Amino acid sequence: MDENLKARIEESFAAQTMMQTLGAEVASVTPGEVQITAPILPIARQQQGFGHAALTFALGDTAAGYAALTMMEPGRDVLTAEIKINLMNPARGALLRATGRVIKPGRRLVVVSAEVHAEDENGAETLVALLQGTMVPV
Amino acid sequence: MDENLKARIEESFAAQTMMQTLGAEVASVTPGEVQITAPILPIARQQQGFGHAALTFALGDTAAGYAALTMMEPGRDVLTAEIKINLMNPARGALLRATGRVIKPGRRLVVVSAEVHAEDENGAETLVALLQGTMVPV
Amino acid sequence: MDENLKARIEESFAAQTMMQTLGAEVASVTPGEVQITAPILPIARQQQGFGHAALTFALGDTAAGYAALTMMEPGRDVLTAEIKINLMNPARGALLRATGRVIKPGRRLVVVSAEVHAEDENGAETLVALLQGTMVPV
């Protein structure tokens, strides 16, 4: 089942040109949890040279959305109704890793959260952002 | 003064490679309010072909951040501490226009909001998203 | 119609014991906008003697919820799915006035905002809090 789940998410992910622009990849898919990774590309910086908040948001929101999708029937798609991000540390290093999780599944609303960590060349992690939001099946 | 203000913001904006990647421009700057516009580029789509939530977020967050910067002394920079986005309509049409506004200025925290509208070829507007957040001077 | 609307909201409001505990009243009802007022009672203070954040939240959330209810068919009730509050000034003075507004009506989700102002003895207003959230019809 997880292979089907991963295939469904990979297919949707491949249709998101923004994900390709940012160099993002689906790193793992399990029921209720999805990880997305991306480098901090030169094209995705803010004014101080760190990864842009919109990059961090893109990864966290996408990981959270696909985490919600793992709890829905095949054929459904998912949209973000709302999401909030607290940014805590600069997005710098070798890689950003967003982990999206389902907090409360539901037929009409799915409450989700996501953590985005930056990983340096030695694999040391720093928490860059925490997100909390609501996904809706469509 | 507004010319200086605009120059300060244009300079910071030019250093954000993410803004260039998304084709964004500073459309207007007045004390407490900044507008950013961008097309919905083929590289910035979600899985249904609409503009990605991260595009809408990028414009709204940036407009709100620069609105906050208009209330700060020269030489300061601004970071997003946290921001929340409610997404209401698909990002489609000729242009997205984000209008960021200062709700409450402050030395330590600046409360901001932003509206992001989509404009079609005839200039008709649809509200795509509403954001509310907190900027910090650095 | 507005009289019926007001009667529906007054009936629901009267069933909320928390509103009576806080001394709150429905001050005005129009389609898409509801005002709730309350004094800052001695029983509803925080540690510095100002009105508690939960008082401000209670009024803003309730005004926003009933604003959403004005856009729904009779017989429906409304619940808060999520809401965010930015607190900007202490809740002090003669009265708190919460104004809830519908930003985007919808059959499944209603996006709302609310402002909470404090009014002093001379009627001068200070913005205490801004809320943005999502209501769901039930």
Next chain:
Amino acid sequence: MDENLKARIEESFAAQTMMQTLGAEVASVTPGEVQITAPILPIARQQQGFGHAALTFALGDTAAGYAALTMMEPGRDVLTAEIKINLMNPARGALLRATGRVIKPGRRLVVVSAEVHAEDENGAETLVALLQGTMVPV
């Protein structure tokens, strides 16, 4: 040290009349985590007879604020700059238990979260709400 910490928080808590109105108590204090409990009093209901969202908010916000205070020097007080709540299940049962945690300490901003669970007569727990916010030392 934890005894001093608990004493500091108990003292501040005792000055919050809203907490007494709601019947709330400090259940536990450790560095970075505080629990607050309260019954669902008849005076704190919403229109369907469940605990009011403002009760849930009050407990979650207070637990999160005091969690932040555990990371600050003696003599400091803490205020909520902003907080977001996702409400997931009705507040019903014998008791509400809010657990506030520090996500990221800081001199100027402290990022916090809180979970609010309802406990029934048998001690079974249901997640009522999740909060994420920003506290500021004053």
